């Protein structure tokens with residue numbers, strides 16, 4: 175709900191993440207945890223002969239779960255600048271929440287607010303993905319990908335080198351399910367890294383032309399990873 179305060183419309187009881195979708199988020203975390211426990215206590219215990227490699231995989235799994243919480247709990251970049259009805263303003267306002275519309279600011283119908291650099295509303299993470307939490311999403315898909323790829327490599331190595339013929343079906347089944355999971359994950363890893371290198375949001379990525387200049391890519395990555403400290407947005411958020 176919106177609340178009139180001075181000449182500003184501000185959001186009352188703003189909560190991080192979408193409260194009604196929170197069970198979905200917890201379900202995703204629990205499901206991923208179960209998958210990782212299976213990987214660690216069944217697959218790694220059985221097939222990983224290099225103890226340090228298991229530690230590396232577990233580290234990436236922990237980073238992946240940590241990123242999930244960061245995505246959900248980081249304020250996505252909600253557009254807080256609003257204007258009252260009696261004040262003259264000739265810019266664009268959002269019809270639904272009366273936030274000032276700037277470029278790349280879109281209204282999320284599930285959370286009922288406008289978000290800067292809006293990507294999409296993510297149901298599994300129960301939050302909008304926008305300017306300030308997109309980098310944690312990049313971390314999430316990357317860490318999950320690395321943890322699963324390393325495990326896949328161990329299993330493929332076992333398939334071709336091991337002499338345990340009895341467990342062949344078990345290894346093959348696990349490889350197939352890992353490959354299927356990664357097939358779903360790969361497009362996310364690819365598009366998130368590519369969009370960050372070009373400073374595109376999801377809505378722009380089909381229209382814009384790719385610029386491969388290393389300096390341009392470096393500049394965009396630098397901006398992408400320091401966005402969290404965007405002082406104006408942070409000040410807006412802290413004000414309420």
Ligand SMILES: [Zn+2]
Nearest residue numbers: 268271281288
């Ligand atoms: Zn809006």
Ligand SMILES: [Zn+2]
Nearest residue numbers: 282285295302
């Ligand atoms: Zn949303």
